[in-house]
Amino acid sequence: MASATRPRAPGPSRPLSPHLSIWRWRVNMTVSILHRATGNAMAFGAVVLFLWWLIAAATGPAAYATFYSVATGWFGILVGVGLTWVFFQHLMSGIRHLVMDTGAALEIHASQTFAALTIVGSVVLTALTWAAIYFTKGI
Numbered sequence: 860m861a862s863a864t865r866p867r868a869p870g871p872s873r874p875l876s877p878h879l880s881i882w883r884w885r886v887n888m889t890v891s892i893l894h895r896a897t898g899n900a901m902a903f904g905a906v907v908l909f910l911w912w913l914i915a916a917a918t919g920p921a922a923y924a925t926f927y928s929v930a931t932g933w934f935g936i937l938v939g940v941g942l943t944w945v946f947f948q949h950l951m952s953g954i955r956h957l958v959m960d961t962g963a964a965l966e967i968h969a970s971q972t973f974a975a976l977t978i979v980g981s982v983v984l985t986a987l988t989w990a991a992i993y994f995t996k997g998i
Contacts, residue, residue, distance in 0.1 A: 951977035
């Protein structure tokens, strides 16, 4: 038995899904968006830096010296701190998702608290990592 598709009745168009400007921003929404953004940032940042390092190493000592001076300069350290935070934010958010996949922390208050802890945890871990680098390597 074939089903016929009925044409839509003329009239106003169907309502669109609400946009982000309508919703009230909450920490768990922010962490969800950050999880996607940090995953993309890690992929893009790792590829760009690895290719630059590889090409500089293959090109010769002068190109590698340029790479090394930028990587160990203020801009390279700023990028390193940023990528470290990106890594820890993605890791903490992934752990949050793993815990929530078990059925825990699904209540609104627990979910929001856990989301806020991912941000705090990523900042603390980034600070501890770079403090350890600074005090052991003497940047």
